[in-house]
Amino acid sequence: MAKMDTLAALDIGTSKVVCAVAEFSHDGDLDIVARGVYHCSGLTNGVLTNVSEAGDAIDHVIAEVEKAGYGVDKAIVGITGESVTSSYSTGVVAISGDDQGITKADIDRVIKSTNQVGVPSGSEIVTVIPRGFSVDNQRGIVNPEALIGHRLEAEAYACAASSSYLRNLRGLLEGSGIGVYDKGFIPSSIASSWAVLTEDEKALGVMMVDMGLGTLDLAIYVNHEIAYSSVLGRGGSYLALDVAQFFNIPRSEAERVILEEGSASAEFLTDGSGDKAIVAQSVSNDIQVTFTRRDLANVLEAQLDEQLGWMKEQMEQASTNLRLNVSGVVLTGGTSLLMGLAQKARKVLGVPVRVAAPCYPSRLPQNLASPIYSTVVGLLLYGVANLPVQERKSKVKSKQNVFQYIADWLNKVF
Incomplete structure (x- = not known):
């Protein structure tokens, strides 16, 4: 099978580390093509307590994935622990021009502006999920692109994590030669929801x-x-x-x-x-x-x-x-x-x-078809739908096709 888009996910838990790689094929299937699992005792209740043991576990799962022919230099990573917090936030930007209409750049600006609101001291925003938009005080808009207006507002659900926790996690991953996708730290609660709800x-x-x-x-x-x-x-x-x-x-x-x-x-x-x-x-x-x-x-x-x-x-x-x-x-x-x-x-x-065990758009490997693996499967689903296409190793598939694939699957299932 020819290699197309690939995406790696890493779940670093208290009992185990799991890495999974998904790949789009020419026929449009999103297949999980490699998996690595290794016992880990380097975290306690979501807190990194032993860098050496956690690093060894990551090295082992990456080696398992590499045996299947898939190198991993970047991953979408699940985070947990009581330092992970969430809040509602809002942002607003002015739209220049009378008839141009709201652009994707405007939408990006207003979503980015929500990042500046309600961040706890010593924490940083890791995930922002838009919940709705308003154009000139007209609320309930799902997608404001191309609408004409002067004031664009966004309501978002923002998740933050302790800056020291994230620094330690980045250092741990860098020690194993793994980078993190931009906006690639995802709370485990959100990831697992994508897999089971x-x-x-x-x-x-x-x-x-x-x-x-x-x-x-x-x-x-x-x-x-x-x-x-x-x-x-x-x-x-x-x-x-x-x-x-x-x-x-x-x-x-x-x-x-x-x-x-x-x-x-x-x-x-x-x-x-x-x-x-x-x-x-x-x-x-x-x-x-x-x-x-x-x-x-x-x-x-x-x-x-x-x-x-x-x-x-x-x-x-x-x-x-x-x-x-x-x-x-x-x-x-x-x-x-x-x-x-x-x-x-x-x-x-x-x-x-x-x-619930995880549900997946194409055939889920039997060795991942358990509630134990909901987070890592959900990370893949979230990443496919939300990470910019240039963040993945891509040769053919476009972001539009990726979204259409997920949308078509959801329509078939639900």
Whole structure:
């Protein structure tokens, strides 16, 4: 298959680093053609804590991708952690000339002007998502190009991150020979949303939560647009920590038993399955610890109650402060695979809940068809739709064709 446009995405998480490369072919398919995954312990709850270990993990995934014949010198990169913040911002520019009409350059200027509003001290804007335009106070305009007016306003949703966090992340990537696309740092909540949410869900009002090992990344969409996002630096690792401490077993043993026998609540353990004995090695390594699946579920449920309680608080705050109504919740990420979690979440949150794996316009490789990989798949989808075409390695495809491909696919699916 001849190589056309290619785009690389990099998800640097608490438990793993994932790199994926997508490529457009002559027949218009957007195929994921290379993937690399490697265990990583260089981040804790979204914070870079060991540059050497994180750098080694990046080197390993890049080497895996290179084995498939795809060199990576630039990537779109997911970011997370409690230093990632968001806010609404507005911008306004004057339009010169009476009959010229608003140009793409004017639209770029007004979007850029929104970057100057509401940036927290010590942070920098990484992502700006236009939410609508006004021309001479006429609101609700989706695309103002070619309209005639004197005053162009834009409302945008802006995401920022700590400048020190971004400097450290850039340094980490540069150490592995990887640059970042212009506007290529994307919050994980936004990326995962691109991979798992349907247009119907975004229209009606939906909350997406990516339940990773280190963080919970949350985004709320209403009327097809992102309206709120937040990060909790308390992910699935806290489940393993609680289990390890309660039963006095190593963290690795805790992760194993959760994966093999875990449940979000003891009430989902029917037909006597809650009485099943679980044997694990103790911390002292000379004795074994025995407990039941019910015991394990009770420990997990206590931590899950805290995490689901935070989600409910975010829903209520969005409703009270921003008048955002959520009609459903979509969970993704590794922790979302815990048995019974959707049912448990439905009881706590009071709305329909589903667990989602990433959806992709062409065939998704089986080794990425899991909620674990929603962020990296979403980064590719976001990058294709939003990065300037010159930012990608391009020989034939134009930006217009890229957008048309995505639009055609969305029309077929939704």
